[in-house]
Amino acid sequence: MRTILHIIQKEFIQITRDKMMLPIIFVVPIVQLLFLVYAATLEIKNIDLCIVDNDLSTVSREITQKFEASPFFVVKGKTFSVEQSEKLIETGQVDIVLNIPHNFEKDLIRNKKAGIQILVDAINQTTGSIGSSYCNQIIFNYNKNIITKFSDLKTLFEIQDIKTINIEHQFWYNPDLNYKVFMVPGILVILVTIIGMFLSAMNLVKEKEIGTIEQINVTPIKKHQFIIGKMIPFLIIALFELAFGLTLGKILFNIPIIGNLWLVFLSATVYLFVILGFGLLISTLSNTQQQAMFVAWFFMLVFIMMSGLFTPIESMPVWAQKLNLINPVAFFIKILRMVLLKGSEIKDIKNDLFYLFGYGVVVFSFATIRYKKTN
Amino acid sequence: MNFIQKEFRHILRDTRTLIIMFGIPIVQILLFGYVISTEVKNAGIAILDLSKDQATIKITEKLTASGYFKIIKNLNSFDEIEEAFKQGNVKEVVIFEINFDKNLENFNSANVQLIADATDANTANIIVFYTSSIIQNYVNEQNKTIKMPFEIKIDERMLYNEELKSSFMFVPGIMAIILMLISAMMTSISIAREKELGTMEVLLVSPLKPVQIILGKVTPYFILSLINAVSILAVGYFVFDVPVTGSLILLMAETMLFILLALSLGIFISTVAKTQQFAMMLSMFALMLPTMLLSGFVFPIENMPVWLQVICQVMPPKWFIIIIRNIMLKGTGLLYIWKETLILFIFTAFFILLSVKKFKIRLE
Amino acid sequence: MNKNKIIKVKNLVKKFGDFVANDNLNFEVEAGEIFGFLGANGAGKTTAIKILTGLSKPTSGEISVAGYDIYKETEKIKRNIGYMSQKFSLYDDLTVFENIRFYAGIYGMKKQEIIDKTESLLDKLDIRNHKNSLIRSLPLGWKQKLAFSIAIFHNPKIVFLDEPTGGVDPVTRRMFWELIYDASNSGITVFVTTHYMDEAEYCDRISIMDKGKIVALDKPQILKEQYNAANIDEVFVKIAR
Numbered sequence: 001m002r003t004i005l006h007i008i009q010k011e012f013i014q015i016t017r018d019k020m021m022l023p024i025i026f027v028v029p030i031v032q033l034l035f036l037v038y039a040a041t042l043e044i045k046n047i048d049l050c051i052v053d054n055d056l057s058t059v060s061r062e063i064t065q066k067f068e069a070s071p072f073f074v075v076k077g078k079t080f081s082v083e084q085s086e087k088l089i090e091t092g093q094v095d096i097v098l099n100i101p102h103n104f105e106k107d108l109i110r111n112k113k114a115g116i117q118i119l120v121d122a123i124n125q126t127t128g129s130i131g132s133s134y135c136n137q138i139i140f141n142y143n144k145n146i147i148t149k150f151s152d153l154k155t156l157f158e159i160q161d162i163k164t165i166n167i168e169h170q171f172w173y174n175p176d177l178n179y180k181v182f183m184v185p186g187i188l189v190i191l192v193t194i195i196g197m198f199l200s201a202m203n204l205v206k207e208k209e210i211g212t213i214e215q216i217n218v219t220p221i222k223k224h225q226f227i228i229g230k231m232i233p234f235l236i237i238a239l240f241e242l243a244f245g246l247t248l249g250k251i252l253f254n255i256p257i258i259g260n261l262w263l264v265f266l267s268a269t270v271y272l273f274v275i276l277g278f279g280l281l282i283s284t285l286s287n288t289q290q291q292a293m294f295v296a297w298f299f300m301l302v303f304i305m306m307s308g309l310f311t312p313i314e315s316m317p318v319w320a321q322k323l324n325l326i327n328p329v330a331f332f333i334k335i336l337r338m339v340l341l342k343g344s345e346i347k348d349i350k351n352d353l354f355y356l357f358g359y360g361v362v363v364f365s366f367a368t369i370r371y372k373k374t375n
Numbered sequence: 376m377n378f379i380q381k382e383f384r385h386i387l388r389d390t391r392t393l394i395i396m397f398g399i400p401i402v403q404i405l406l407f408g409y410v411i412s413t414e415v416k417n418a419g420i421a422i423l424d425l426s427k428d429q430a431t432i433k434i435t436e437k438l439t440a441s442g443y444f445k446i447i448k449n450l451n452s453f454d455e456i457e458e459a460f461k462q463g464n465v466k467e468v469v470i471f472e473i474n475f476d477k478n479l480e481n482f483n484s485a486n487v488q489l490i491a492d493a494t495d496a497n498t499a500n501i502i503v504f505y506t507s508s509i510i511q512n513y514v515n516e517q518n519k520t521i522k523m524p525f526e527i528k529i530d531e532r533m534l535y536n537e538e539l540k541s542s543f544m545f546v547p548g549i550m551a552i553i554l555m556l557i558s559a560m561m562t563s564i565s566i567a568r569e570k571e572l573g574t575m576e577v578l579l580v581s582p583l584k585p586v587q588i589i590l591g592k593v594t595p596y597f598i599l600s601l602i603n604a605v606s607i608l609a610v611g612y613f614v615f616d617v618p619v620t621g622s623l624i625l626l627m628a629e630t631m632l633f634i635l636l637a638l639s640l641g642i643f644i645s646t647v648a649k650t651q652q653f654a655m656m657l658s659m660f661a662l663m664l665p666t667m668l669l670s671g672f673v674f675p676i677e678n679m680p681v682w683l684q685v686i687c688q689v690m691p692p693k694w695f696i697i698i699i700r701n702i703m704l705k706g707t708g709l710l711y712i713w714k715e716t717l718i719l720f721i722f723t724a725f726f727i728l729l730s731v732k733k734f735k736i737r738l739e
Numbered sequence: 740m741n742k743n744k745i746i747k748v749k750n751l752v753k754k755f756g757d758f759v760a761n762d763n764l765n766f767e768v769e770a771g772e773i774f775g776f777l778g779a780n781g782a783g784k785t786t787a788i789k790i791l792t793g794l795s796k797p798t799s800g801e802i803s804v805a806g807y808d809i810y811k812e813t814e815k816i817k818r819n820i821g822y823m824s825q826k827f828s829l830y831d832d833l834t835v836f837e838n839i840r841f842y843a844g845i846y847g848m849k850k851q852e853i854i855d856k857t858e859s860l861l862d863k864l865d866i867r868n869h870k871n872s873l874i875r876s877l878p879l880g881w882k883q884k885l886a887f888s889i890a891i892f893h894n895p896k897i898v899f900l901d902e903p904t905g906g907v908d909p910v911t912r913r914m915f916w917e918l919i920y921d922a923s924n925s926g927i928t929v930f931v932t933t934h935y936m937d938e939a940e941y942c943d944r945i946s947i948m949d950k951g952k953i954v955a956l957d958k959p960q961i962l963k964e965q966y967n968a969a970n971i972d973e974v975f976v977k978i979a980r
Contacts, residue, residue, distance in 0.1 A: 006844030010833065017832050032664075038683050039668040046677050089534060091711055092697065108525055115528040122533035123704050124544045127675065130501070132531055133508065143527045150525050163483045165514050169503045171493035172460065179496040211826030218792045218822040218899075220814055221845045290564070293655050298399060301663075306410055310673055312498045314418040314466070320410045334463055341494040344461045 003221055007229025015199070015233060025237065029191050029245045033252060036190075037183045040310055047131045050077040050085045050094040057105035059146070063116075066142055067098065072134045086119070095121045096131050109150065173341050181256065184249040185336040186309040189271075191245050193300065193329055196238040196272050200279025201296040203230060204371070205286045223368055231276050238272050239265060259339035263346055267339065270356045271332040277363035278328070284370040303329040331356055382565075382595045400553045400603050404610050407549050408542055415501050421448035421459045423470040430476035430485070434513050438469070443505045460492050467491045467502050479517075535704045542615035547699040548672030550607045551692040554630070555637045555666050558600045560658040562641030566592060567654040570645075586731060593638045600634040620706030626699065629712075632719050633695045639726035640691070646733040666692045694718050745770040745897060745928050746791065751800035753786050760786040762951040764800070768930060770896075773923050775942030775959075776932040777975065782948040784932040785825065788901050791930070792822045805896045818846075821890035821898040821927075825905060829886050831875040835866065838874060839889055846893035860888055880911035884918060891922050898922060900931040904938065916941050936972040945971070947978055954978050 015021055049067060053060045067073050076094050079085055085097040099117035107114035118135050122128035174181050207213040216226065242265070249255045257264075279296065286292035306320060307313075307329040313321060324330045331352050338344035346353075420438070424431050438444045448459055450468065459465040470488040472478070479485040489506055491499040536543045608626075611617040619626060644661070648654035668674060669683070670692040676684055687693055694715040701707045709716070746768035753761040760783045768774045778784050789795035791804055793813040802809040805819040829838045836857060843853045861867045864884055866877075874882060883903060891898050900919075904912045916938070923929050931942070939945045939959055946956040955962055955978055959971055968974045 003845050003847065006841055009844075010830070010837070010841045013837055014830065014832050035664070035683070036668060038680050040674050048677075090705055090707060092701070108527065113526050113528060115530050118529060118531045120531065120533050122536040122543075123700055124675070125536060125540060126501075126544075128533060128536065130504065132533070133504065136529060136531075139527055139529060143525070147525050163479055163485075163514055163517050165479065165510055166484060166486045167489060167507050167510055168486065169489040169491065169507070171491050171496075171499055171503075174493035174496055174499075177493055177496040177500060182495050182497070210831070211824055212828050212830060214794055214824045214826070215822065215828040215842070216845070217794055218817055218820065219842070219845050220817040220847075290568075290651050290655070297655075297659065301403070302406065305407055311410075312415065312418075312495060314415050314498065316410050316416075318417070320406075337494055338461065338463050342461055342463075342492075344463065348461045348463065 003225045004229040004232075007226060008232050011203075011230055011233040015237065025195070025241060026244070028194070029241065029248060032187055032191060033184065033245065033248055036187045037180050037253060040179070040183050046074050047072055047096060047127065047134070048076045048094040049073045050079065050088050050097045051075055052079055052082055052085045052097060052099045054080055054102040055100050055104040059105040059108060060100045063098075063100065063139065063142055066138050070134065070138060072131075089119055089121050092121070095127060096135065098135065108146075180253045181341060182337065183309075184253055184255045185340050186307070186333045188242060188245045188249065189307075189329060189333045189336055190304060190309065192238050192242050192268060192272065193275055193303070193332075195241050196234055196275040197279045197296050197300060198293075199234045199237065200231070200276045201282040201286075201292045202279075202289055203234075204280060204283035205289055205292045208287065209289060223371060227280065227364075227368055227371065231280070234276055234279075235269065235272050238276075239268060242268050255340065257340055258343035259345070263339050263349075264336065267332065267335050267349065267353055267356075270353050270360065271328060271335075273360035274328040274356055274363055277360055277367050280367040281363055281370060284367055303327050306330065307333050309333055326359075328356060328359060379591050379594045382591055397599075397603065397606070400557060400607060401610065403553060404546070404549050404607050405614065408545060408610070408615050415443055415498060415505065417445045418443060418466045418498070418502050419447040419464045420444045420467045420469060420502075420506075421450050421456075421465045422446055423450040423453070423456065423468055425473045426471055426475040426477075428474075428476035430479055430513075431471040434471075434487075434510060435469075437509050437513055438506065441505070441509055443502075443509075456490060465492065466495075466498060467506065469506060540616065542611070542617055543704055545672070546607075546611040546615055546617045547696050547703060548670065550604065550611070550699065551633070551670060551672065551695050552663075552666045553607060554600055554604060554634055555640075555662055555692055556658070557603060558596055558634050558637035559641035559644065559662055560655065562592060562596050562638050563644040563648060563654040563658055564651050565596075566642065566645035567648050567651045571650055589642055589727075589730065593642065596638055596641075597631075597634055600637070601631065604630045604634065617703060619703050621702035622708065625709060626702045629695070629698050629702065629716065629719075632716065632723065633691070633698075636691055636695075636719055636723040636726070639723050639730065642730040643726045643733075646730050665690050669693070670696055672696060691719065691722050743770045744768070745805055746774075746930065747801075747803045748791075749801040751787070751790065751802060752798045753783075753790060753795070754798045759951050761790070761797070764953055766946055766953060766956055768897075768928060770928055771923065771926060772943040773919065773929040773931065773941065775939050775945035776930065776948065777934065777936070777939055777945055777971075778932075778948030779934060779979070783951040784948055785901055787948075788899050788930070788932055792820060792899050793817060819896045821893065821895040823886050823890040823898070823900050823903055825902040829874045829882060829889065832873060834871045834873055835861075835877075835885060836870050838885070839892065842889050843892050848893055856892065860892070864888060880907045880914070883907060883911070884915060887915065887918055887922075891927055895927065897928040897930060900929065902932055902934070904933065904935065912938070936970065936975055939971040947975060949979060 051064055051067065053064060064075075064078075068075050073096075077085070077088055079088075082099060085094075085099065088094045089097055097117075097119040099119065101115065101117070104114050104116070116139065118132060120128050120132045171177055204213070207216070246257070246264075250257065278299070282292050282295050282299075286295060306316070306324055306327055308324075309329075313324060313330065316324075335344075335349050335352055338349060422435055424435065435446070439446055444467075447464055450456065450459060453470075456468050459468060468490045470490065472486045472488075475485045475487075487510055489503050491503050493499040604627075608619070612619065640662075641658070644657050645654055648657055666672070669676075669687045669690045671687070672692070676687045676693070679687065698712045698715045698719075701712050744767045746766075748764055748766050751761050751764040752759070762783075764787060776784050776787065786795065790797045790802065790809070793809065793816055797809070804816045807813075807815045807819075809816065830841070833841065839857050839860070840853055843856075848856075857870075861870055864881075866881060866885070869877065869881075874885075877885070887898075887900065887903060890900075904915050907915070912935070919929055919931070919941070931938075933939070942959060944956070944958050945962070946953050947962075948954065955974070957965070962974050963969070963971065966974045966977050968977060
């Protein structure tokens with residue numbers, strides 16, 4: 001035990017003496033929280049719209065008004081030339097063109113049928129499909145209005161039979177659909193992961209590079225003592241980072257902390273067990289810091305991209321979702337969101353925690369086996 | 376020329392670097408091409424069906440058949456909702472009222488309640504939207520027999536991406552990310568390595584001009600990045616069906632310009648960084664995150680707060696993504712993208728001038 | 740007299756693939772002596788020292804260090820040896836005292852013992868003013884003396900020194916050797932590799948390695964007579980030829 005304490009003491013001194021560390025520990029979280037949280041929104045609003053109204057009738061004007069009043073659309077252009085509107089979409093200045101042809105109102109009243117054209121820039125399929133649905137909805141609602149307005153009694157009687165299902169929806173845990181609330185826990189995970197992974201991945205290999213590892217290897221120290229001694233300072237720093245990030249999240253974004261904070265830190269400890277083990281494993285497998293850095297960087301990128309932080313896991317193909325079984329980041333993001341935002345309790349997350357713990361044991365055993373005092 | 380050869384030999388001799396330069400981009404574009412998608416598929420939902428009649432069963436079937444949803448739980452009472460959400464896999468609960476079908480038949484109106492787990496606001500929004508559309512579709516089918524008077528017909532055309540594939544959005548973005556990272560990161564590290572090893576000093580005291588040193592450093596990476604760009608395009612075309620509707624020559628020219636930009640940025644980083652480690656850290660924080668988040672690749676720039684939008688304007692990948700989307704998907708010519716191209720030019724010139732100046736200063 | 744043979748090496752072979760780094764080495768080191776291990780760069784000295792300290796496994800051979808078998812009792816050996824590698828092995832970003840405390844700590848020395856011994860060491864090396872200086876701020880000669888002192892801080896039976904005086908000036912080398920004599924006088928066996936032939940004269944016995952083999956082993960004086968040479972340098976040149 002005393003041996004381990006000596007290593008812990010040494011690691012702490014080295015980390016705190018490193019001039020790069022202080023900015024990394026304090027500045028990185030602030031920058032990440034600010035940038036990532038604000039940047040990462042998929043909320044669809046402000047769809048740029050161009051209206052081509054060649055009819056200039058009451059109906060066409062009313063439709064235009066409906067679109068102008070909608071919170072989803074910004075009417076960026078009005079023109080009479082279809083060609084020009086197409087150019088606007090081509091140059092990316094608008095996302096959707098609404099084309100009301102000449103004689104639209106006349107056709108509607110005389111033939112009881114008239115057409116509107118919608119052109120959608122569908123390169124971004126999400127904005128494309130949702131934008132088009134919003135358009136359809138607005139026009140459909142307007143359509144319902146004019147039926148009652150224009151119809152005679154006979155038709156009114158007929159359409160009385162139209163069935164409707166009233167759909168009411170509620171958004172739980174986050175009624176304002178404030179996506180920041182969702183992003184913050186995910187970003188906290190990224191924060192803790194980056195710190196833990198890089199500290200541990202760089203550490204052992206650094207001792208290899210400067211040669212001190214040999215000096216350690218000729219001492220009677222046990223492998224596990226050495227590794228545990230190295231891990232504990234990183235664990236403490238990463239947990240501190242989490243606490244710092246949580247505080248920032250609370251102050252800057254007022255994120256809810258519904259669940260038990262002890263549970264948050266307990267699961268973070270289990271999670272860090274995996275991440276630190278991973279970093280150590282990379283460290284034992286690499287010969288230079290550069291290699292370790294590359295490998296760590298590659299895994300982090302894949303883990304983060306697949307973790308469901310930026311794009312929902314539900315959107316991924318099944319094989320990718322299965323692949324996430326070996327992605328600790330995905331597990332912890334899920335856990336942290338559940339505990340912080342929904343107040344999930346230990347019974348709700350215990351399976352995931354056990355899984356992570358088992359994962360950690362495996363990774364750590366590998367790292368300990370791979371770390372050889374003798375070649 | 377000898378100098379360029381030396382650089383090439385450095386790169387080619389180091390298998391690990393080669394794997395990083397060619398393997399990782401391919402793996403990444405394949406992986407992310409499949410994985411990065413904001414489409415909702417197979418979202419877990421729970422059903423609380425209080426009537427269990429013909430209509431509710433039909434609607435439930437429609438929900439599963441859509442491919443958007445996967446029913447993972449059937450609830451029996453309102454009390455179970457909270458529990459279902461807390462366990463984490465249920466994203467939405469669909470509640471059918473008692474006597475749903477009866478109400479619909481007799482009173483022409485019935486009620487459905489959707490409760491979404493909005494911790495993920497983005498997904499919740501999309502899921503509720505999809506569910507509503509499917510239910511609405513069901514009613515519309517029921518109403519088919521009734522002829523609507525004064526119908527506004529909507530003729531809708533999805534331009535550039537008729538099948539609404541998400542890969543159209545992501546392949547250009549991933550290309551920008553990978554070119555940026557590989558070109559900029561590799562050059563900055565390679566120069567930082569020469570500095571660390573002290574070989575840079577040898578080069579600096581040699582009769583080579585700073586421009587020559589930079590050119591020598593850059594040329595091999597330029598060629599390798601170009602090969603990378605072509606392979607990414609090929610993967611995009613053959614695996615993800617992303618077409619190249621515009622001029623291929625223009626596309627390659629723009630790509631070369633962007634690679635040049637990334638390389639000059641890499642050189643600039645290396646003039647700032649003293650060690651490989653620092654160069655790597657800087658590349659990661661200064662390149663990877665901004666390229667991913669602030670280039671409009673995953674997240675639309677229009678939705679960001681104004682101060683962040685301003686920052687986005689100085690992100691070179693943003694302009695490159697606009698350019699390649701235009702050429703590849705819209706088939707536009709230089710006429711439409713000359714502004715963006717000019718911006719890339721200015722960036723490149725700026726970084727090259729800056730680094731050459733830094734080199735000179737050290738020589739004097 | 741077998742008891743006094745503190746290192747026994749019989750038929751030691753170490754191969755890296757096809758390359759034979761140590762080709763059938765046989766030698767014994769007596770307790771208390773200063774044993775020099777000489778050879779050109781790449782002769783296999785470092786490989787041998789790594790095997791004796793347990794950093795590397797031999798391909799074959801019977802070896803015992805401090806009375807323990809190198810295969811089965813590696814950890815016991817480690818308690819009884821000190822090692823100073825050719826690569827500099829103190830932590831640059833720790834102070835003099837922090838380095839001492841760390842290494843002594845992992846050998847399980849008691850806190851008070853560490854403090855007391857540190858005090859006398861600081862006086863001995865005359866670096867009391869630098870107790871709290873970072874290692875990286877010290878001149879190379881000081882660092883090496885300190886590295887040696889730390890290698891014997893826990894009172895090992897044997898200390899292995901791998902090219903300890905590489906890159907320092909002759910005056911510092913001279914001072915370094917005084918430290919080695921001190922250690923030897925206090926009963927520590929010294930096993931030292933070097934390619935400075937003049938240093939060989941300071942050893943009780945030397946062995947000369949060439950291309951993985953031991954080509955000569957005896958007291959410096961006897962070797963000089965045997966090869967009819969004025970100094971070890973000449974001996975070495977004659978052997979190598």
